[in-house]
Amino acid sequence: SEQNLNRDTIAALATAPGRGGIGVIRLSGSAALEIARGICGEAELEPRRAHYRSFRRGGQLVDRGIALFFPGPNSFTGEDVVELQGHGGPVILDQLLQSAIELGARQARPGEFSERAFLNDKIDLAQAEAIADLIEAGSEQAARNAMRSLQGVFSEKIENLVEDLTHLRIYVEASIDFPEEEIDFLADGKVAADLDALLEQLASVEAEARQGSLMREGMQVAIAGRPNAGKSSLLNALAGHDAAIVTDVAGTTRDILREHIHIDGMPLQFADTAGLRDSPDRVEQIGIQRAWDEIRSADRVLLLVDAEQAHSLDPETVWPEFTAQLPDAEKLTLVLNKIDLTDYSAGLQAHTDGVPVIAISAKTGAGLEALKEHLKQCMGYSGGGEGNFSARRRHLDALARARAFIEQGAGQLHESGAGELLADDLRRAQQALGEITGEMTADELLGKIFGSFCIGK
Numbered sequence: 001s002e003q004n005l006n007r008d009t010i011a012a013l014a015t016a017p018g019r020g021g022i023g024v025i026r027l028s029g030s031a032a033l034e035i036a037r038g039i040c041g042e043a044e045l046e047p048r049r050a051h052y053r054s055f056r057r058g059g060q061l062v063d064r065g066i067a068l069f070f071p072g073p074n075s076f077t078g079e080d081v082v083e084l085q086g087h088g089g090p091v092i093l094d095q096l097l098q099s100a101i102e103l104g105a106r107q108a109r110p111g112e113f114s115e116r117a118f119l120n121d122k123i124d125l126a127q128a129e130a131i132a133d134l135i136e137a138g139s140e141q142a143a144r145n146a147m148r149s150l151q152g153v154f155s156e157k158i159e160n161l162v163e164d165l166t167h168l169r170i171y172v173e174a175s176i177d178f179p180e181e182e183i184d185f186l187a188d189g190k191v192a193a194d195l196d197a198l199l200e201q202l203a204s205v206e207a208e209a210r211q212g213s214l215m216r217e218g219m220q221v222a223i224a225g226r227p228n229a230g231k232s233s234l235l236n237a238l239a240g241h242d243a244a245i246v247t248d249v250a251g252t253t254r255d256i257l258r259e260h261i262h263i264d265g266m267p268l269q270f271a272d273t274a275g276l277r278d279s280p281d282r283v284e285q286i287g288i289q290r291a292w293d294e295i296r297s298a299d300r301v302l303l304l305v306d307a308e309q310a311h312s313l314d315p316e317t318v319w320p321e322f323t324a325q326l327p328d329a330e331k332l333t334l335v336l337n338k339i340d341l342t343d344y345s346a347g348l349q350a351h352t353d354g355v356p357v358i359a360i361s362a363k364t365g366a367g368l369e370a371l372k373e374h375l376k377q378c379m380g381y382s383g384g385g386e387g388n389f390s391a392r393r394r395h396l397d398a399l400a401r402a403r404a405f406i407e408q409g410a411g412q413l414h415e416s417g418a419g420e421l422l423a424d425d426l427r428r429a430q431q432a433l434g435e436i437t438g439e440m441t442a443d444e445l446l447g448k449i450f451g452s453f454c455i456g457k
């Protein structure tokens, strides 16, 4: 494309820095082939064929290795790309890179290869992010999800949403443009039905994206309960070391204590919070305030209660003041602790009103496996082949904004039947979705996204 012509040729180490069997220098841009020839000789580099060559810097032999030429547009970046595979030593690879730069290449910025692939329409933004996610994946499941995003599973769902949104917009806007028709959107019923369908579709993508994001960024789990319920003991038991202070003096944990814990390679961020009780102590009050902030923002709340004092498996009966203050009950798990002092059996108990109840002993470790298993399920961990796609908080924000605009539009429709306002809300919802695939993304945001990649990617 014409954009291609304006871009200079970039070069970077594509393999991890340090020592290894081989190391790869990657070049991309219209001068890539010419620069590569300056390093590995004038003989022709046939496309997509391995050539064993001497690599030189200023005529001096540096290494011998493999040169690969991928002519654009059928390359990763869409531009001419050359890979030089040499021995994996930092001095050798640095000399090869310097040689490329002396011949006219520029050191690539972090993520610049992916950025070019995006700018040249080889991949969309969600796919570019999936490459970074794939490389950074901390578990098999996270890697599988990233691979699915990279293959376009997520992007396709967003495109379907945008398409349906566009159809509806066209319908509404056409009706505005021909007022003599006097279309009453409410009486029509089609628009309301389409909006409902759209919201339903959006909710399902949102739910999948949330799972994908949990898998990538980790689930925030807040451990909440009264003083002495055993919150710090549970955190320590899960962490496998003493992270939090355990005492039988109530009110000891006053600030939030965080622990990053992996369960089967999946990241979880646990927070031990101050015990919830009425206290005249100012410092303790602040701790309790922070505990509530943590509970509200957590993806999962483990409400820990002393099993001896729990005479019901229904959290609303066990602690009505707590459940009354919790905005969404779906993220609640009731955990009965200290079962070593009772005759509860360890593990998952009967569900009451959908709230899972798990009996444990932080002291003996009984029931902890069941608790971990439960948390894995909450994260959407399937262990098998069927997973979802990887997603980021940024995507969730965009989806939430799109939903808010559509809901607002639906509200306008019901209140006033106002087509103009609805059309405007639909347009803004579409814009929010467009940010996910990068169709409508500000340069500044693009810079931030690609800047967080590592060099050579």
Ligand code: GDP
Pocket (backbone or CB within 6 Å): 225, 226, 227, 228, 229, 230, 231, 232, 233, 234, 245, 246, 247, 248, 250, 251, 252, 253, 275, 337, 338, 339, 340, 341, 360, 361, 362, 363, 364
């Ligand atoms: P927190 O205030 O909720 O953080 O509670 P702690 O973890 O500090 O524990 C309070 C007291 O309960 C300590 O004396 C712990 O040893 C004890 N404790 C915690 N978990 C258990 C348990 O599962 N069984 C028994 N018997 N005692 C426990």
Ligand code: ZN
Pocket (backbone or CB within 6 Å): 231, 232, 233, 244, 245, 246, 252, 253, 272
């Ligand atoms: Zn504590």
